[in-house]
Amino acid sequence: MNRVTVAPQFQFRNGVLHAENIPLTRLAQEFGTPLYVYSRQALNEAWKSYRQAVGQRNVLVCYGMKANSNLAVLNEFKNLGAGFDIVSGGELARALAIGADPHKIVFSGVGKQAWEMQAALKAGVKCFNVESEAELARLAQVANQAGAIAAVSLRVNPDVDAKTHPYISTGLKENKFGIAIEQALAVYQRAATLPGIKVLGVDCHIGSQITEVAPYLDALDKLLALIEALAQAGIAIEHLDLGGGIGIRYTDETLLSPTVLLDAVFERLEAHGLGHLQVVLEPGRSLVGNAGVLLTSVEYLKHSEAKNFAIVDAAMNDLIRPTLYGAWHDVEPVAPRTESATLAYDIVGPICESGDWLARDRQLAIKQGDLLAIMSAGAYAFAMASQYNTRPRAAEIMVDGDQVHVVRPRETLASLFDSESVLPS
Ligand SMILES: Cc1ncc(COP(=O)(O)O)c(C=O)c1O
Ligand SMILES: N[C@@H](CCCC[NH3+])C(=O)O
16 A cells, blocks of 8 residues: 655655656656655645635735745746745845736845845835834835835734744744834834835734644734724724744644634634735745655665664755754655665765754665655755755756656756855965
8 A cells, every 4th residue: 555645746656656747766867866856736736725715805925935935936826826925135036037026025034134125125015024123214214215115014023932843933022033012012103203114014923834823813912902002093004914834744733724824813803893904924834845855865774783874865955954943854765665674764964964864763664775755845945955065956846747847957066166266376
């Protein structure tokens, strides 16, 4: 019986793991490993879950492109109607490169530089999510110099526990993000008087890989109290941005669906007479996380008294989540064997760091040369890759039914240092 994986578009057929209709063995042969493989259908299905949740309601879904900013992914979401949540001038450039509608771009991030603000104003983005009073002052200055008006939401830090990994929790008061909820009213009052600034909305983003609705509703309750205080102070807003954060299945998580979230949000908005507000969401991981796998080959097996190691050709430079967060990614042999002994393996890369591991203590029946798929590698995977140890970043492939597209070729060795120079002698 074929094992079922966490990702519907990556399943076993006749004993071989496929991406849609393509056997992953074929892609490894043709393009080499390590290799990122994405499924176009998975992107579409994930988008559909948001579209169905939205229904006729006034919701703008801005894809949090930091999760995976490959142009093919961005273009797919643009064509499906997505806006974009950006956090840098670089991400703005990517959005503009695929012809994204600037009126559907929100600009988040705690450290926006003046040039980034200028570029975003020039492009005409929908909204700046402002994270401090100092940023607000800089934005007003930049907007005035440009003769432009910057529409803003203040990103409020509601001090709620998103019940996720501390490194990806962003809505607690000890986190660097946002303006403390207690200070928000005063900063809004200042914003309302600043030339160059137009108050448009309220924003928060409490964390990532969230699997329950309760933390969102805790945050929402605090934002609703703020919105009422703003109304009393004569400051009307048009939209409420609840950020991203919906989690995916890495192993056996129970999931929060966009429908459950939006139904609960609109119920509360309507109860407060705020059903007219536009809701903005900034999902990243939940749109792409299970649309990708990282393929890697076993270079060596190594057995010591304490451990069995599978040394593979992918490494922490390709996928840093395991060592950075202790994150779990399922590991599937692409063509599972039955004849080898099953042992507990640590899957480690060739990088000179003890932290260079992708999975630990996995029961696997494998041999040298076997191909493994590291699952759920569509989000925060290639996007966080580096060239550490002068390793070219992997190629990225998009599968679409029977079609295979190289959406980013493997980096060449020369490209890793051809812009460097040595000192004149
Ligand atoms: C401001 C902001 N919006 C959206 C996201 C996307 O989050 P996620 O990938 O968890 O949906 C992030 C990342 O956590 C973020 O920092
Ligand atoms: N990079 C993190 C998520 C961070 C979200 C960005 N605010 C992860 O891989 O889970």
